[in-house]
Structures are given as C-alpha cells and as structure tokens.
C-alpha cells in the first residue's frame with residue numbers, strides 16, 4: 001500500500017505546493033509560538049492549500065479558545081495534539097470539534113510504550129515522536145530520533161505515524177524497522193530552522209516510497 005507522508009511546519013503557499021507536488025498526504029501547520037515554524041492565525045487563514053493536501057493543525061496543550069479560532073478560520077482536516085494532553089482532554093477535543101485527533105506520544109525507553117494503548121482508546125491516530133532533549137524549548141520538531149526497535153512486533157489498534165529525526169536518508173530504514181505506513185517530518189526537510197527545502201521534501205517523499 002502507498003505510504004502516507006506528512007510534512008510539518010509549513011508556512012507559505014509555496015511550502016504547501018511543494019508538499020502536494022511531492023505526493024504527500026498531509027501538511028502540518030504549527031500553532032505553537034515558540035517554534036521557528038509557527039504560523040499565526042492570520043497567516044494560516046490566508047494560506048491556500050492544494051485540494052489534494054489535508055491540513056493538520058499542530059497544537060501544544062491548546063485551550064478551547066485557540067482551537068475554536070483554528071477551526072473557525074482554517075480548513076483543517078485533523079488536529080495533532082503534541083503536548084501533555086490527558087486522555088480525557090483528547091476525548092473532549094475530539095467530541096467538541098468532530099475532527100480526527102492524532103495524539104503525539106514521546107518515546108525514549110520501553111517505559112514510554114504503555115501510553116500508546118491508553119491514547120489508542122481515545123484518539124483516531126497515534127504519532128510516535130522522540131522525547132525532547134533536556135532543556136529543549138520545543139516538545140517536538142527537534143530532529144531527534146528514538147530507538148525504532150522498541151516498536152518492532154507491536155500490534156496496533158489504531159493508525160499510527162512514525163516521527164522524530166526522520167530525513168531522506170533514514171526514513172526508509174525507519175519504515176522497514178517499525179513497519180510504519182505513515183511518516184512525519186519537520187526539521188529533516190529544512191535548509192534552516194523553519195525554512196522548508198523543496199528538494200529535500202521531494203527526496204523525503206521518494207525515499208518514503210511515493
């Protein structure tokens with residue numbers, strides 16, 4: 001089956017077009033002001049996404065006011081919750097907006113894996129990212145990978161996406177080792193923090209099997 005690729009941290013119409021041209025399924029918009037990839041509501045609302053691209057709003061412990069504004073102003077097809085949202089909060093957000101929810105889970109060791117089943121019960125998709133390095137400003141988007149062998153042999157009850165430190169060079173190996181059918185990348189397709197590189201986006205999509 002054709003893999004699904006998400007490219008996160010898009011800020012311009014040109015970014016969106018590059019991602020769609022590369023055949024990616026999802027484009028991510030980061031609503032987290034501390035990120036070099038952050039977009040504000042006005043910028044995001046002015047973006048024009050190609051029809052084929054599904055937009056994912058990435059938020060970190062967002063309150064209802066921010067989520068209300070995103071849903072009201074931007075045509076997003078999925079919410080990516082990338083903070084410390086509890087299972088109850090995930091369920092509440094899903095109920096309030098009626099959109100698919102992808103819950104990010106940070107992984108460093110085997111001890112982090114039980115959270116997957118907990119969130120599979122309330123989210124539509126799971127995203128596995130590396131735990132942020134100590135002192136990092138961002139909870140994700142740090143270009144750090146985790147030990148992919150931790151996921152080997154796992155039986156999943158919901159669709160899931162592999163993320164964290166993926167690049168055009170390592171994405172095929174990550175998919176092979178984990179069996180991931182969906183992958184997400186942000187910093188690995190940038191020429192500088194927050195600046196997407198169309199050639200790297202094409203290379204990533206091709207290496208992922210598109």
Ligand SMILES: O=C(O)c1ccccc1N[C@@H]1O[C@H](COP(=O)(O)O)[C@@H](O)[C@H]1O
Nearest residue numbers: 008035140141143163164165185186187
């Ligand atoms: O991309 C960001 O700036 C970001 C900010 C806050 C939370 C998550 C963020 N990105 C997500 O992190 C992972 C991994 O990114 P990377 O490829 O290692 O740079 C990915 O899911 C992004 O969506």
